[in-house]
Amino acid sequence: MHITAKPSLLMVAPTHYEVSYVINPWMQPGAWGSDPAAHRRDAAAASAALHSALEAAGAHVSILPGAAGLPDMVFPANAAVILNRRALVARFACSERRGEEAHFRAAFDSLRARGLLDVVEQYPEGIFQEGAGDAIWDDGRQLFWAGYGQRSERASLAITEDFFDVPLMPLELVSPRFYHLDTCFLSLSGGEVLYYPPAFSEEGKASIAAVAGRENVILAQDEDAAGFCVNAVNIGRHIVMARPPQRLRDELTERGYVVTGVDLDPFILSGGGAYCMTLRLDRESKPLVVEAAAE
Numbered sequence: 001m002h003i004t005a006k007p008s009l010l011m012v013a014p015t016h017y018e019v020s021y022v023i024n025p026w027m028q029p030g031a032w033g034s035d036p037a038a039h040r041r042d043a044a045a046a047s048a049a050l051h052s053a054l055e056a057a058g059a060h061v062s063i064l065p066g067a068a069g070l071p072d073m074v075f076p077a078n079a080a081v082i083l084n085r086r087a088l089v090a091r092f093a094c095s096e097r098r099g100e101e102a103h104f105r106a107a108f109d110s111l112r113a114r115g116l117l118d119v120v121e122q123y124p125e126g127i128f129q130e131g132a133g134d135a136i137w138d139d140g141r142q143l144f145w146a147g148y149g150q151r152s153e154r155a156s157l158a159i160t161e162d163f164f165d166v167p168l169m170p171l172e173l174v175s176p177r178f179y180h181l182d183t184c185f186l187s188l189s190g191g192e193v194l195y196y197p198p199a200f201s202e203e204g205k206a207s208i209a210a211v212a213g214r215e216n217v218i219l220a221q222d223e224d225a226a227g228f229c230v231n232a233v234n235i236g237r238h239i240v241m242a243r244p245p246q247r248l249r250d251e252l253t254e255r256g257y258v259v260t261g262v263d264l265d266p267f268i269l270s271g272g273g274a275y276c277m278t279l280r281l282d283r284e285s286k287p288l289v290v291e292a293a294a295e
């Protein structure tokens with residue numbers, strides 16, 4: 001792995017990926033089990049297609065090997081929250097994914113040993129938080145949008161805020177189908193946010209409108225949310241997402257974005273899309289501008 005001047009993303013090789021248990025309403029082990037060999041082949045192709053689309057959008061992608069028995073490691077967005085070379089490793093709410101913590105922790109420790117991260121810590125035991133899936137950095141506003149109420153707990157918010165010392169906007173998630181913030185919320189480089197209202201509490205929707213400003217809000221439709229299109233990776237003017245409906249593609253294109261659709265069906269079978277399949281390693285907040293006292 002190696003961090004360059006390009007936006008740096010981590011992906012996990014899909015070698016051990018499968019859908020073998022159910023921890024969210026999208027997961028279909030029966031569908032996977034009907035032809036595991038074909039699904040495995042399709043998953044490898046989908047992962048490779050995402051990798052190339054991200055590189056074409058200007059990113060550098062590092063690949064971490066997966067581990068047998070931990071099929072959901074292909075969703076490293078849940079592994080940690082990372083900002084300013086500081087990584088805070090997740091605590092998974094579901095026992096099925098807890099084994100991932102040690103693997104990801106080792107990977108981040110080795111990035112630290114190589115000088116690519118400065119600090120690696122973990123959320124305290126007993127406080128569930130599922131990484132960047134529930135802590136989305138808004139570079140324009142210099143804050144985390146933080147989801148809680150499904151996988152990540154409300155108690156995790158203060159820990160995120162303290163560890164990174166940046167502002168955070170809590171958003172309560174109210175639907176089991178949209179169990180991570182990244183399934184229903186996307187913050188874009190131009191200041192827009194694309195989000196799916198039914199996933200949020202009234203208070204959450206009001207916070208989004210107040211903080212983002214009505215002119216910046218793009219409402220995702222049922223088909224966008226169900227197609228995991230909101231779960232997208234934004235790099236500059238590029239957006240890489242699971243194949244979007246034409247309507248959504250047009251709306252984003254009109255706003256000046258270049259949208260690349262990728263067939264991610266094998267991963268949607270586990271409840272994940274493009275954003276979940278990546279973890280951004282090089283996010284930096286902008287230093288506070290302090291008026292220098294002239295001496």
Ligand code: ARG
Pocket residue numbers: 023024027072075077078097132133180182183270271272273275276
């Ligand atoms: N099967 C995985 C789970 O339920 C999917 C995770 C998708 N990741 C995400 N950031 N939304 O945990």
